[in-house]
Amino acid sequence: xxxxxxxxxxxxxxxxxxxxxxxxxxxxxxxxxxxxxxxxxxxxxxxxxxxxxxxxxxxxxxxxxxxxxxxxxxxxxxxxxxxxxxxxxxxxxxxxxxxxxxxxxxxxxxxxxxxxxxxxxxxxxxxxxxxxxxxxxxxxxxxxxxxxxxxxxxxxxxxxxxxxxxxxxxxxxxxxxxxxxxxxxxxxxxxxxxxxxxxxxxxxxxxxxxxxxxxxxxxxxxxxxxxxxxxxxxxxxxxxxxxxxxxxxxxxxxxxxxxxxxxxxxxxxxxxxxxxxxxxxxxxxxxxxxxxxxxxxxxxxxxxxxxxxxxxxxxxxxxxxxxxxxxxxxxxxxxxxxxxxxxxxxxxxxxxxxxxxxxxxxxxxxxxxxxxxxxxxxxxxxxxxxxxxxxxxxxxxxxxxxxxxxxxxxxxxxxxxxxxxxxxxxxxxxxxxxxxxxxxxxxxxxxxxxxxxxxxxxxxxxxxxxxxxxxxxxxxxxxx
Amino acid sequence: xxxxxxxxxxxxxxxxxxxxxxxxxxxxxxxxxxxxxxxxxxxxxxxxxxxxxxxxxxxxxxxxxxxxxxxxxxxxxxxxxxxxxxxxxxxxxxxxxxxxxxxxxxxxxxxxxxxxxxxxxxxxxxxxxxxxxxxxxxxxxxxxxxxxxxxxxxxxxxxxxxxxxxxxxxxxxxxxxxxxxxxxxxxxxxxxxxxxxxxxxxxxxxxxxxxxxxxxxxxxxxxxxxxxxxxxxxxxxxxxxxxxxxxxxxxxxxxxxxxxxxxxxxxxxxxxxxxxxxxxxxxxxxxxxxxxxxxxxxxxxxxxxxxxxxxxxxxxxxxxxxxxxxxxxxxxxxxxxxxxxxxxxxxxxxxxxxxxxxxxxxxxxxxxxxxxxxxxxxxxxxxxxxxxxxxxxxxxxxxxxxxxxxxxxxxxxxxxxxxxxxxxxxxxxxxxxxxxxxxxxxxxxxxxxxxxxxxxxxxxxxxxxxxxxxxxxxxxxxxxxxxxxxxxxxxxxxxxxxxxxxxxx
Numbered sequence: 001x002x003x004x005x006x007x008x009x010x011x012x013x014x015x016x017x018x019x020x021x022x023x024x025x026x027x028x029x030x031x032x033x034x035x036x037x038x039x040x041x042x043x044x045x046x047x048x049x050x051x052x053x054x055x056x057x058x059x060x061x062x063x064x065x066x067x068x069x070x071x072x073x074x075x076x077x078x079x080x081x082x083x084x085x086x087x088x089x090x091x092x093x094x095x096x097x098x099x100x101x102x103x104x105x106x107x108x109x110x111x112x113x114x115x116x117x118x119x120x121x122x123x124x125x126x127x128x129x130x131x132x133x134x135x136x137x138x139x140x141x142x143x144x145x146x147x148x149x150x151x152x153x154x155x156x157x158x159x160x161x162x163x164x165x166x167x168x169x170x171x172x173x174x175x176x177x178x179x180x181x182x183x184x185x186x187x188x189x190x191x192x193x194x195x196x197x198x199x200x201x202x203x204x205x206x207x208x209x210x211x212x213x214x215x216x217x218x219x220x221x222x223x224x225x226x227x228x229x230x231x232x233x234x235x236x237x238x239x240x241x242x243x244x245x246x247x248x249x250x251x252x253x254x255x256x257x258x259x260x261x262x263x264x265x266x267x268x269x270x271x272x273x274x275x276x277x278x279x280x281x282x283x284x285x286x287x288x289x290x291x292x293x294x295x296x297x298x299x300x301x302x303x304x305x306x307x308x309x310x311x312x313x314x315x316x317x318x319x320x321x322x323x324x325x326x327x328x329x330x331x332x333x334x335x336x337x338x339x340x341x342x343x344x345x346x347x348x349x350x351x352x353x354x355x356x357x358x359x360x361x362x363x364x365x366x367x368x369x370x371x372x373x374x375x376x377x378x379x380x381x382x383x384x385x386x387x388x389x390x391x392x393x394x395x396x397x398x399x400x401x402x403x404x405x406x407x408x409x410x411x412x413x414x415x416x417x418x419x420x421x422x423x424x425x426x427x428x429x430x431x432x433x434x435x436x437x438x439x440x441x442x443x444x445x446x447x448x449x450x451x452x453x454x455x456x457x458x459x460x461x462x463x464x465x466x467x468x469x470x471x472x473x474x475x476x477x478x479x480x
Numbered sequence: 481x482x483x484x485x486x487x488x489x490x491x492x493x494x495x496x497x498x499x500x501x502x503x504x505x506x507x508x509x510x511x512x513x514x515x516x517x518x519x520x521x522x523x524x525x526x527x528x529x530x531x532x533x534x535x536x537x538x539x540x541x542x543x544x545x546x547x548x549x550x551x552x553x554x555x556x557x558x559x560x561x562x563x564x565x566x567x568x569x570x571x572x573x574x575x576x577x578x579x580x581x582x583x584x585x586x587x588x589x590x591x592x593x594x595x596x597x598x599x600x601x602x603x604x605x606x607x608x609x610x611x612x613x614x615x616x617x618x619x620x621x622x623x624x625x626x627x628x629x630x631x632x633x634x635x636x637x638x639x640x641x642x643x644x645x646x647x648x649x650x651x652x653x654x655x656x657x658x659x660x661x662x663x664x665x666x667x668x669x670x671x672x673x674x675x676x677x678x679x680x681x682x683x684x685x686x687x688x689x690x691x692x693x694x695x696x697x698x699x700x701x702x703x704x705x706x707x708x709x710x711x712x713x714x715x716x717x718x719x720x721x722x723x724x725x726x727x728x729x730x731x732x733x734x735x736x737x738x739x740x741x742x743x744x745x746x747x748x749x750x751x752x753x754x755x756x757x758x759x760x761x762x763x764x765x766x767x768x769x770x771x772x773x774x775x776x777x778x779x780x781x782x783x784x785x786x787x788x789x790x791x792x793x794x795x796x797x798x799x800x801x802x803x804x805x806x807x808x809x810x811x812x813x814x815x816x817x818x819x820x821x822x823x824x825x826x827x828x829x830x831x832x833x834x835x836x837x838x839x840x841x842x843x844x845x846x847x848x849x850x851x852x853x854x855x856x857x858x859x860x861x862x863x864x865x866x867x868x869x870x871x872x873x874x875x876x877x878x879x880x881x882x883x884x885x886x887x888x889x890x891x892x893x894x895x896x897x898x899x900x901x902x903x904x905x906x907x908x909x910x911x912x913x914x915x916x917x918x919x920x921x922x923x924x925x926x927x928x929x930x931x932x933x934x935x936x937x938x939x940x941x942x943x944x945x946x947x948x949x950x951x952x953x954x955x956x957x958x959x960x961x962x963x964x965x966x967x968x969x970x971x972x973x974x975x976x977x978x979x980x981x982x983x984x985x
Binding site: 366367370381386387388392396399400403404408411412415416418419422423426427429430433434467468469472473476 | 506550551552553554591594619620623624626627630631634635641642645646649650653654657658660661664665667668
C-alpha cells in the first residue's frame with residue numbers, strides 16, 4: 001500500500017472527466033438560453049459526445065491502464081463499449097430532438113440527465129472495484145429515474161417512474177448486500193484481488209448467498225426473468241426518447257457489470273454461478289418470446305423482445321469461455337444497434353399528439369415511406385436472427401458458445417424460441433408491408449439529420465450482417 | 481475459357497444488384513422497371529448458359545470454383561462451385577425467372593418495382609444456395625431467400641395471404657434453425673471449418689449421424705415438402721401471386737431435394753441407410769394419400785399444389801431407394817437410376833408445375849376465380865390456351881414423350897429393383913395423377929361454356945403465348961431427348977452413390 005500521496009494517472013478517466021465537466025457547463029449554460037436558443041444545448045451535448053469519442057479514440061492505442069489504486073480500468077472492452085455507448089447516445093439525441101420539441105420536453109434537464117446517465121454507464125464499464133462499480137450504477141440509475149419522470153404531469157409516466165425507482169432501489173440494495181457479503185468473506189473490494197482470492201477459495205454457503213444476491217441485483221438491472229417486471233411498464237410509460245436511451249446504453253453497462261463482477265472477479269466460481277445463469281437465460285428467452293406475442297403496443301413488444309435478447313446474451317456468458325464472453329459482447333453491441341433503430345423509428349413516426357407506439361400506427365409504412373419501412377424491416381429481421389442481418393451472427397455466436405459448453409438442449413431450446421419470437425417480428429413487417437395506411441397518413445416528414453442517422457443505423461444492421469468479421473475481431477481482441 | 485472469370489459469382493450477384501437497381505428505379509415508372517427487370521433476368525440466364533456448355537461432364541469435381549476469405553474471425557469463406565447436380569438447377573432458376581418476369585408484365589400494377597426486385601433478388605439468392613460450398617454461406621443464402629418470398633406472398637397474394645405467408649415463413653424457419661445447430665456441431669467437430677466438402681469426409685458416429693440427419697431432415701423435408709409437414713404448401717401456393725407460385729413450385733421445393741443430395745446423403749450416409757424405410761414410407765404416403773387428396777380439391781391452385789407434393793414424393797423416393805436397391809444387390813446401375821430419376825423428376829416438375837400455375841394464372845387474370853366450378857368449356861373460347869393446358873396436364877400425368885414421363889419411369893423402374901410393393905404403390909401415381917389431372921382438364925377445359933364469364937373469355941395474348949410456348953418446348957425437349965440432362969449429372973450421381981455406400985463408421 002502506498003502511504004504517500006501520488007497523483008493518480010488521470011488519462012484513463014479523461015473521457016469521463018471531460019463528459020462530467022461539459023455536463024456541468026451545459027447545466028449552467030442552459031439557464032441562460034431562451035426556449036428558442038435551446039437548440040444550442042442540443043448541439044453542445046452532441047459536441048460533448050464528439051469530444052468524448054475523440055478522447056476515447058486516442059486511448060485505443062494504449063489500453064489496459066489501471067488507475068486510482070486499481071479502482072478504474074481502461075481496457076479494450078471498456079473502450080469499445082464506451083465508444084458504442086457514446087455513439088448510441090448521440091443517435092438518441094438526434095432522433096429525439098423533434099419529438100421533445102413537439103411535447104414541451106425540449107429542456108436542458110433532458111440533456112443533462114442523459115449525459116449524467118451516460119457518465120454513470122461509463123464509470124460502470126470501467127469500474128474495477130465494488131465501490132466504483134456501484135457508484136457508476138447509482139449514477140446511471142438515478143439519472144434514469146429522473147428521465148422517466150420527465151413528463152411529470154403524466155400519470156402513466158409518473159407511475160412508471162415510481163415503479164422503476166422502487167424496484168431499482170431494491171435491486172441496488174440486493175446488489176450492495178451481495179457485495180458486502182463478498183467483502184466480508186474475501187476481505188477485498190477490488191475485483192482483481194477478489195479474482196486472486198476466488199481462485200483458491202472453497203465454495204461456502206456464505207459465498208453462494210453472496211453470489212445469489214449479486215446475480216439478482218445484476219439481473220434486475222439487465223432485465224432478466226424473473227426480475228423483468230419493471231421493463232414493459234417503464235418502457236411504455238417513459239417518453240419514447242427516454243425509452244430509446246433506457247433500451248440501449250444501460251444494456252452495455254449491465255453487460256460490463258456482469259463481466260467485471262462475475263467473470264473477472266468470480267470467474268473461478270464459474271461452476272457455482274453457471275446454473276443460475278442457465279435458469280435466467282432460459283426463462284428470459286421463454287417469457288420474452290411468448291409474452292411479446294400478446295402485445296399491441298410496440299414499446300411493450302420491444303420491451304419483451306429485449307427480455308428475450310437478454311436471455312440470448314446470458315447464453316454467451318454462461319458458457320464460461322472467452323469465446324462465450326466475446327459472443328455475448330458481440331450480441332450486446334449488435335442488439336444496441338438494432339434497438340436504437342427500432343425505438344428511433346417510433347420517434348420518427350411520432351407527431352405532436354400522436355405517439356406512434358401502437359403496432360397499428362405502422363400500418364402501410366411501405367406505401368408512405370418505403371425507405372424507412374425497409375430500415376424497420378432490417379431491424380425486425382435482424383432481431384429475429386434471419387441472415388443476412390447482423391442479428392443472425394449474434395445468435396449464431398451465442399448458440400455456438402452454448403454448444404461448446406455442452407448445453408445442446410439449451411441451444412435447441414434457444415433456436416426453437418427464436419422461431420417463436422420471429423412471429424411477432426414478422427407481424428410488424430406484415431403491418432408495414434401488407435396493410436394499408438390509415439386514411440390521411442402521408443409520407444414521413446423527417447429532419448435531414450434524423451434521416452441520415454436512421455439510414456446509417458439501418459444500413460449498419462445489413463452491412464454488419466454481410467461483413468460481420470470486423471466487429472467480431474474487435475470483440476475478440478477486447479476479451480481475450 | 482472461363483478459368484479466371486467469376487462467372488458463378490456473376491450469376492449470383494447480378495440478379496441481386498439488378499434487383500436493387502430495379503428497386504431504386506421504382507420512381508421512374510412501371511415501364512422502365514419492367515424492361516430493366518427483363519434485361520437483368522435475360523442477362524442472368526445468358527450468363528448461366530456457359531455453366532452448362534463449359535461444364536466438364538467427365539468429372540464429379542466441383543467446377544467454376546471461386547474461393548475468398550469472408551469472415552476470417554470464424555474461418556468462413558466465400559467458397560462457391562457447381563457439380564452436375566447444381567448446374568441443371570441453376571439453369572432452371574435463371575430460366576424460370578425470365579418467364580416469371582414476362583408473366584408478371586401487365587398483371588402486376590401495384591408496387592411494380594418491388595415486385596420485380598423481389599423476384600430478381602430471390603433468383604440470385606437461390607443460385608447462391610445451389611452454388612455455396614461453405615455451410616455458413618449456404619445457410620445465409622438459404623434463410624435470406626425466405627424474406628423476398630415472405631413479401632411476395634404477403635403483398636401481392638390472395639385474401640388469406642397473411643396467414644399463408646407467416647405460416648410459410650415460420651415452418652421453413654423452424655426447419656432451418658435446427659439445421660443451423662447441426663452445422664455448428666459439425667463446425668466444432670472439424671475444428672472451425674464450414675467447408676461442405678470437408679463435411680462429406682467427416683467421420684461421425686451412428687448417434688451423431690442420426691441426430692444430424694434428423695436436423696437436416698427438419699429443414700429439407702419441410703422445404704420439399706414431405707407428408708406430414710407439407711401443410712404450409714397448399715396455403716402458400718393458393719395465396720401467392722402467380723409468379724410466386726411458379727417460383728415456389730419450380731425452384732423452392734427443389735431446394736429440399738438439393739439439400740438431401742448435398743447434405744443428408746453424403747454427410748450422414750449410415751443414418752440415411754438406417755432411416756431409409758422411414759423416408760420411403762413417407763414418400764409413398766405422399767404419392768398415394770396426397771394423390772387422393774388432390775382428386776377432391778375444388779380450387780385449381782390447391783389441386784396443382786397437392787399434385788406437387790405427390791410428385792416431390794417421387795423425388796424423395798428416388799433419392800432414398802438406392803440403399804434398398806443395393807441391399808437387394810440390385811447393383812450400382814439401379815441405385816444410380818433411382819437417384820437420377822429423382823433429379824430428372826425435380827427438373828421436369830419445375831417446368832410442368834410452373835406451367836400449370838401459369839395456366840391457372842392466365843385464367844385467374846380473366847375470371848378472378850380459382851374455383852374449378854367457375855369454369856367449364858374454356859376450350860370453346862380459348863383454343864390455343866386449351867391446347868397448352870392439355871399438353872401440360874398430360875405431362876403432369878407422366879405421358880411418354882413429355883419430361884414428366886422420364887423421371888417417373890426411372891424411379892418406378894428403380895423401385896422394382898428394391899421391392900415389388902414399393903414399385904406397386906409408386907406406380908399408383910400413374911393412375912392417381914391421371915385421375916386428378918384429367919378430371920381437372922375435363923371440368924375446366926372441355927364441355928360447353930358454363931357461364932357468361934367463360935363465354936366472354938379472350939384467348940391468350942402474345943406475351944402469354946411466349947411464356948407457355950417456351951415451357952412447352954422445354955417439356956417436350958426433355959421428354960423426347962433427356963440425354964443432355966442425364967449426361968450432365970451422370971458422373972456426379974455415380975460418384976455420390978459410391979460415396980454414400982461407404983460407411984463412415
